[in-house]
Amino acid sequence: MAKDYLRQSALAHLHLAALGVDDPDGAGVVLCERPFRGQLSLRGNSADHEFVEGVQGVLGVGAPLDPNTVNVAGNITVLWLGPNEWLIVTPDGQETELVERISDALAGQHFAVSDVSDSRAIIGLTGIHARDVLMKGCSLDLHPRAFNAGSCAQSSLARCHVLLHQINEIPTYDIYVHRSFSDYAWRWLEDAAREYGFAIINQSAIDVVTQRSTRKESPVSA
Amino acid sequence: MSQQTYRLAVGGHIDRTRPLSFDFNGKRYGGYVGDTLASALLANGVHLVGRSYKYHRPRGVLSAGSEEPNALVQHGTGGATDPNFRATQVELYDELVAASQNCWPSVSFDLGAVNSLFSRVLPAGFYYKTFMWPKAFWKYYEYVIRRAAGLGRAPDAPDPAYYDNMHVHCEVLVVGGGVTGLAAALSAARADARVILADEQCEFGGGLLGAGEQIDGMSTDEWVAQAVAELASMKQVTLLPRSTVIGYFDHNFLTIAERIQDHLGPMGTPDKARQRLWKVRAKQVVLATGAHERPMVFKNNDRPGIMLASAAQTYVNRFAVKPGNNVVFFTNNDSAYGAALTLAEAGIKVAAVLDVRAQPTGRLATKVRDRGIEILGRHAIAAAMGKKRVSAVEVMMLNESADRLIGTARKIACDLVCMSAGWSPAVHLFSQSRGKLKYDANRSCFVPGDSVQAERSAGAANGTFSLAACIVEGHEAGLAAATDAGYNKNASVPKAPVRQEIEEAPVDPLWLVPAKAGEHTNKHFVDFQNDVTAADVVLAAREGYRSVEHLKRYTTMGMGTDQGKTSNVNALAIFGQVLGSDIPDVGTTTFRPPYTPVTFGVLVGRDVGELADPVRRTPMHQWHESKGAKFEDVGQWRRPWYYPLPGESMQDAVNRECLATRKAIGILDASTLGKIDIRGPHAAEFLDRIYTNGWKKLAIGRCRYGVMCGEDGMVFDDGVTARLGENHYWMTTTTGNAARVLAWLEEWLQTEWPELKVYCNSMTEHWATASVAGPLARKLVAKLTSDIDFDPDNFPFMSCREGAVAGIPARVFRISFTGELSFEINVRSSCGRALWNTLMTVGEQYGITPFGTEAMHVLRAEKGFIIAGQETDGTVTPIDLGLEPMVSKRKDFIGKRSLSRPDTQREDRKQLVGLLPVDAREVLPEGSQIVEKVDDKPPVPMIGHVTSSYYSAYLERSIALALIKRGRSRHGETVQVPLEDKVVPAKISAPQFYDPEGVRING
Amino acid sequence: MLLIKCPWCGDRDEHEFSYGGEAHIVRPRDPEKLTDDQWADYLFMRKNPKGAHLERWVHAHGCRRWFNVERDTVTHAITAVYKMNEKPPRSSKT
Structure with a gap:
């Protein structure tokens, strides 16, 4: 792993840290970049028990087999991308080791695991109008009757391909977007959020804020 | 400011505490919040609002809704101006500015009206017949005609407003917020379905707004308010007033144009969109779109002051406006009697009601008589009198068969004529959904036939015109829709509302009031907006037109911005009469979206400016920007094109960048190249099938150039692929084809060869790539790397290594697109900028020079390397490119069989060659055609074309690549390139101009 | 805009998909043994029926899977969706 000072997040050029607040009081929409997470692409045969169990053994959580769902255990999140394709998200710095552990566990099988941590930027979106913002550019049915905390889906947002993961009922989303499109995606989101009043939040504060809101507004997250 | 002398003292859905002033045709008027522009003009006694399209006849307000053909205005000013706004729909706001269209110098004195004098010589098809000869002159005629005929003008400045889109899903979309739609929405929502209720008006209630009728012991206004309040309280309901459902597309996809801020004028909230396009996917649709009243077709029926009976009723009820003081009604059905009563009760003198039917006996008729x-x-109106406002009507009796006027004419003075020729259900959306209409002879109208999509029509849209029946039908439709969508909680239809039904006598269609003896029907307007008269329709039939679609195009009937909402049925009925056909046999024209005109802005949404298309940025993008790079779009990527120093031209910069790379060291951001990770036990077999050459023998750590073809044998992409492990390959693709190649690989794996155990993953975005090229490249890279042996014997051309470059884990490929010693250094994207910075800083001592895509193109062309998409265009085989040694004879691959088809075997195929203009300063334009010699007369056979062409600073001359018939056997021959102003001779050569032996690339 | 039911992701808008032409055209095992006409038939000739059509689609902006669709070319009604390794619905004529 390269030294931290050699690394730049996808949206570093926007200097979001300088614009961010800790408390987005009154904003209908809150945005932030969630930089530097380990991301692995995992391919394998979900009908093969050895593969499924091998993955579960390493991650402590199975790769989700239901389309467009997410399994979470501790600090590992596994998102369904296709019937033989998943995205594993880990804390920064664990990706290299995890590639090795998965490779060892699945040795001899037909599978592929690759470090793709820098392929996608992750934009955090929350607030009471977060869903409205997405509806402006995404044709998925994002209504709670169809898409909930723990749902994920690949689709397009405005003119770029995205992977959406709904985290909680506020709703809060992680929007995964290919790195080269992230500048466009961010500008588009800011533009779409403008009418609701939006704030850029410090990425360290978003989890605090969303947890607080979840407790306050949505006791049904179970 | 002019007085609102036609405003009633009480009533109406207007807010008298909020007066407004506005400007129409430069004159100030007053109105109230709640008015439309049309109602406010009528309140001020203004009936003359525009001029017609062809004859420039004075026209007034015909309707009170979106079907309005006449009262089209230019709304707003500057960049915010919009043409063709219907005054009947424009909500009044303070300081509104609007003007009549299609008149010059003014609506009152319009020079174009001279056309009207010639209406006998400007019949249907006149333009087709007259201006087609001589054919070449159409361009001159067209200029004059387009100036004379036209509706409104486009803004000449950018629109300051913004527009957006919203995607939404629902179980039940209810179109139309009259009583039927409200009932449908209530029943669907009570069953817990997600409901969207859209209505084009600013408030729900439809035609009943302000009407003095009763439902369930409530006034209609109370009933509507209660329904809206209940709907608003349910969170599964979305209420969209000011929202027109404009299109009904496949699989229940509908679009709604919402006018969010139009009623606020230019002073709306800048952070909000002016209009929004809702893109709705509905499980079920209820069409409660109501019906349009039809005008009567009589002489001068287009005069200002002649309007639909229901419209006059609406102006009284909803807007408290008297559309006139002295009215004559002309009808063939009972609904106009209700209007007559409303007007009479409002104190308007009803001079007479003319009824086509011999003995009008309905309850309402009796009340009127009483x-x-x-x-x-x-009786019928034989002709209207007056020019800019109706002043009287000439009334005559109809004979028994209603095809002749008889008796003596009687003149009745009036300033308002209200007409009703029956009702046409608004079947437009049903028709757009591909449903076929059926004709209901009893009600003299087209009604929806069988549904094709998941929709149902209810109420007036379904031909059901009584209020109580509409409510019942609405509830039933809403509940049925919710049930079909899977929602039937608490499902029941409320009992039928208590309302005394008014028995109606049947309508008696009279499609055309006959002309008086010796006269024609060329002032009997059928389509007001397009100035189509009954005589035009008759003429079309006489000239042999039989299809209603042809009638439409020949006469332009129904082709205006109103799409003939008030005119279509009349037109085709008259057409049928002349042809001797029944109306169902004549059929209708096809309704197409949008239902009413919409702004381009709302269709475009936010796809404007920097949001119109993504700009893909590499991790080094900001560095390029900071160095003043000029950029080039490559697909959606924005790549540095060249980096001009102060005072440099593009050619100067490119020359400098090329020479630096040839003589010292250049650096290129190659992050955009596609990178695909290919793994699995069958990876080599798979590559063998994809590429023309073989891959199984490639050693680990080595790279190979590959070309892939489509199954037709034509080159599709090329690039270098490296073998990283036994079952692990790394493929690179051209920048523009990265996604396409991955999709291509997946397609073959999933659809044709599922037995192959191979996984492909895109790595393009995870890796940033800096390519350093030039004789000093090794020095630089070696200086920054301790764990890779850069000795040429240990790290030869076409091989790859892993190590840490500048402290960053990297994959280094020794491959070259420039012909120089070159290393492509790949690091994680997050470190791309750091790598680049270090290479630039440390490279300074070697004279490192960033080069852009233009220099890259020159350098590779000097070397004769092709670019897929530049040297190839989907008609070029690998053999045409001289790559025969790369085309395997032993194995099969995609496209191989096509290389032995007769066409690919042709001897005169175009082949890749070099082309050296005889004048070394002459740079041929890319795409130039090549000929043997220029003949005096065409045709001159073309033997090829220039695919790439540059000035080579290193070679100090122009060079080009070209595809020329039999080119490979013609090296040394001279051909001609004819340009616009000269003919350039050029010599065919081998397509390598620089270091053909590869000394430098291997060095 | 069509609504296409991806066998994995369910109903999605048409713009998430790419069209792949007629389904069930199998690449010949040994192309070299084919006559030019036979190869041209595989390469170029397609049914283009009026009515039911078996065709391939890929969920390009979703799970990237290819699958088959039976679609009426007149009404655009989609009457069946099935995976690559599955047989077409019995009703349709291949």
């Missing part, structure tokens, strides 16, 4: 109003059975 008020002492004269009813004239089997």
Whole structure:
């Protein structure tokens, strides 16, 4: 792993840290970049028990087999991308080791695991109008009757391909977007959020804020 | 400011505490919040609002809704101006500015009206017949005609407003917020379905707004308010007023144009969109779109002051406006009697009611008669009098078969004529959904036939015109829709509302009031907006037109911005009469979206400016920007094109960048190249099938150039692929084809060869790539790397290594697109900028020079390397490119069989060659055609074309690549390239101009 | 805009998909043994029926899977969706 000072997040050029607040009081929409997470692409045969169990053994959580769902255990999140394709998200710095552990566990099988941590930027979106913002550019049915905390889906947002993961009922989303499109995606989101009043939040504060809101507004997250 | 002398003292859905002033045709008027522009103009006694399209006849307000053909205005000013706004729909706001269209110098004195004098010589098809000869002159005629005929003008400045889109899903979309739609929405929502209720008006209630009728012991206004309040309280309901459903597309996809801020004028909230396009996917649709009243077709029926009976009723009820003081009604059905009563109760003198039917006996007719109003059975208006406002009507009796006017004419003075020729259900959306209409002879209208999509029509849209029946039908439709969508909680239809039904006598269609003896029907307007008269329709039939679609195009009937909402049925009925066909046999024209005109802005949404298309940025993008790079779009990527120093031209910069790379060291951001990770036990077999050459023998750590073809044998992409492990390959693709190649690989794996155990993953975005090229490249890279042996014997051309470059884990490929010693250094994207910075800083001592895509193109062309998409265009085989040694004879691959088809075997195929203009300063334009010699007369056979062409600073001359018939056997021959102003001779050569032996690339 | 039911992701808008032409055209095992006409038939000739059509689609902006669709070319009604390794619905004529 390269030294931290050699690394730049996808949206570093926007200097979001300088614009961010800790408390987005009154904003209908809150945005932030969630930089530097380990991301692995995992391919394998979900009908093969050895593969499924091998993955579960390493991650402590199975790769989700239901389309467009997410399994979470501790600090590992596994998102369904296709019937033989998943995205594993880990804390920064664990990706290299995890590639090795998965490779060892699945040795001899037909599978592929690759470090793709820098392929996608992750934009955090929350607030009471977060869903409205997405509806402006995404044709998925994002209504709670169809898409909930723990749902994920690949689709397009405005003119770029995205992977959406709904985290909680506020709703809060992680929007995964290919790195080269992230500048466009961010500008588009800011533009779409403008009418609701939006704030850029410090990425360290978003989890605090969303947890607080979840407790306050949505006791049904179970 | 002019007085609102036609405003009633009480009533209406207007807010008298909020007066407004506005400007129409430069004159100030007053109105109230709640008015439309049309109602406010009528309140001020203004009936003349525009001029017609062809004859420039004075026109007034015909309707009170979106079907309006006449009252089209230019709304707003500057960049925010919009043409063709219907005054009947424009909500009044303070300081509104609007003007009549299609008139010059003014609506009152319009020079174009001279056309009207010639209406006998400007019949249907006149333009087709007259201006087609001589054919070449159409361009001159067209200029004059387009100036004379036209509706409104486009803004000449950018629109300051913004527009957006919203995607939404629902179980039940209810179109139309009249009583039927409200009932449908209530029943669907009570069953817990997600409901969207959209209505084009600013408030729900439809035609009943302000009407003095009763439902369930409530006034209609109370009933509507209660329904809206209940709907608003349910969170599964979305209420969209000011929202027109404009299109009904496949699989229940509908679009709604919402006018969010139009009613606020230019002073709306800048952070909000002016209009929004809702893109709705509905499981079920209820069409409660109501019906349009039809005008009567009589002489001068287009005069200002002649309007639909229901419209006059709406102006009284909803807007508290008297559309006139002295009215004559002309009808063939009972609904107009209701309007007559409303007007009479508002204090307007009803001079007479003319009824086509001999003995109008309905309850409403009786009530009218009881008020002492004269009813004239089997009478018609023979002609209207007055020019800019109706002043009287000439009334005559109809004969028994209603095809002749008889008796003596009687003149009745009036300033308002209200007409009703029956009702046409608004079947437009049903028709757009591909449903076929059926004709209901009893009600003299087209009604929806069988549904094709998941929709149902209810209420007036379904031909059901009584209020109580509409409510019942609405509830039933809403509940049925919710049930079909899977929602039937608490499902029941409320009992039928209590309302005394008014028995109606049947309508008696009279499609055309006959002309008086010796006259024509060329002032009997059918389509007001397009100035189509009954005579035009008759003429079309006489000239042999039989299809209603042809009638439409020949006469332009129904082709205006109103799409003939008020005119279509009349037109085709008259057409049918002339042809001797029944109306169902004549059929209708096809309704197409949008239902009413919409702004381009709302369709475009936010796809404007920097949001119109993504700009893909590499991790080094900001560095390029900071160095003043000029950029080039490559697909959606924005790549540095060249880096001009102060005072440099593009050619100067490119020359400098090329020479630096040839003589010292250049650096290129190659992050955009596609990178695909290919793994699995069958990876080599798979590559063998994809590429023309073989891959199984490639050693680990080595790279190979590959070309892939489509199954037709034509080159599709090329690039270098490296073998990283036994079952692990790394493929690179051209920048523009990265996604396409991955999709291509997946397609073959999933659809044709599922037995192959191979996984492909895109790595393009995870890796940033800096390519350093030039004789000093090794020095630089070696200086920054301790764990890779850069000795040429240990790290030869076409091989790859892993190590840490500048402290960053990297994959280094020794491959070259420039012909120089070159290393492509790949690091994680997050470190791309750091790598680049270090290479630039440390490279300074070697004279490192960033080069852009233009220099890259020159350098590779000097070397004769092709670019897929530049040297190839989907008609070029690998053999045409001289790559025969790369085309395997032993194995099969995609496209191989096609290389032995007769066409690919042709001897005169175009082949890749070099082309050296005889004048070394002459740079041929890319795409130039090549000929043997220029003949005096065409045709001159073309033997090829220039695919790439540059000035080479290193070679100090122009060079080009070209595809020329039999080119490979013609090296040394001279051909001609004819340009616009000269003919350039050029010599065919081998397509390598620089270091053909590869000394430098291997060095 | 069509609504296409991806066998994995369910109903999605048409713009998430790419069209792949007629389904069930199998690449010949040994192309070299084919006559030019036979190869041209595989390469170029397609049914283009009026009515039911078996065709391939890929969920390009979703799970990237290819699958088959039976679609009426007149009404655009989609009457069946099935995976690559599955047989077409019995009703349709291949």
